[in-house]
Amino acid sequence: MAELNPASVPLSLYIHMPWCVRKCPYCDFNSHAVPDGKLSLDLEQQYLQALVADFNTQLEFAQGRAIHSVFIGGGTPSLISAAGYQWLFAQLKALLPFQDDCEITLEANPGTIEHDPFAGYLAAGINRLSIGVQSFNSDHLKKLGRIHSQSDALSAIHLAREAGFQRINVDLMHGLPEQTLEQALNDLKLAVGQGATHISWYQLTIEPNTVFFRTQPVLPVDEVLEAIQEQGEAYLKANGFINYEVSAWRKERPSAHNLNYWQFGDYLAIGAGAHGKVTRPDGVYRFQKTRLPKDYLAKVPAEHGQFKRITAEEMPFEFMMNALRLNAGVDAKLYAERTGLNLDDLAPVLTSLRQRKLLVEDANRLACTEQGHVFLNSVLEEFL
Known part of the structure; x- marks a missing residue:
């Protein structure tokens, strides 16, 4: 294996916010229901301070690079206040510079009880939203365990645009329990009609360690799934969307952060259960952080990482x-x-x-x- 040049590899940052109001039955992500359905200010501050300490231990991996993009995933990252993000980014930028055109994406839940006004997130430096709609259909939202309604989802996209966000991704799933072709296409039509500039459109898969795995829902038959895929793709293309990755469709430029993943770029990772990848002259390494929030908060930052070198x-x-x-x-x-x-x-x-x-x-x-x-x-x- 030849010696590698880390300086030539773009460096991103992934931040994991592990809490959500309620765990969805299809979800296998590292997410945990927040006590009493609301994140206390004390817990928020404690976690944000832990993120900064964690970030500080990874500065050696930067190898002179600035941060190219940031993605805040979860859980429900919009449970954290806009003021919390403003403080967090000020601390992180003091430790390592962010590029002037750094893309900063926040995953947001359409539930109005779960986030500050979107203008606050924009003012904190977040310049791209990924809104976890999943479906606009009330019956499907109930089956998926989502806490928002169709009107919440439509309102969230509208309010994000009104607040000044130019780049809005809408997350949608298809192949939902008992979903028809017409219902799947209607989800796409509503997202497009609301002005989404990017759509992540992917089929529901039943993952181990989920409620759906233990109690299998009735999913559409293969013929319906194929029709949804075929006609959904045709609809998006007809409305000016470009399919640049398996499940990613864009009307604007691609997601810089996801593009860096797909082009085998580097990314630091902070937060409970966060995964990272870094290049060193002697090889490429993956690492993972302590998974449970309580354990992540209890450990000193140096004990968080589990490193593994990718073999030839x-x-x-x-x-x-x-x-x-x-x-x-x-x-x-x-x-x-x-x-x-x-x-x-x-x-x-x-x-x-x-x-x-x-x-x-x-x-x-x-x-x-x-x-x-x-x-x-x-x-x-x-x-x-």
């Missing part, structure tokens, strides 16, 4: 698992730059996939064909 054997799959999600793929040169490995070593696999029309016939690009995206999991298995 694992690296092809790790890289391709991200890069091939992009419809345009990545420049082939990126493989050696980000992994320290020679792409020629994968020649037999790449040749086989190209002959089977699963990868594009372009030696300068690593990208799936349309057929390759349909069978993406099978393509990725070739690199294991």
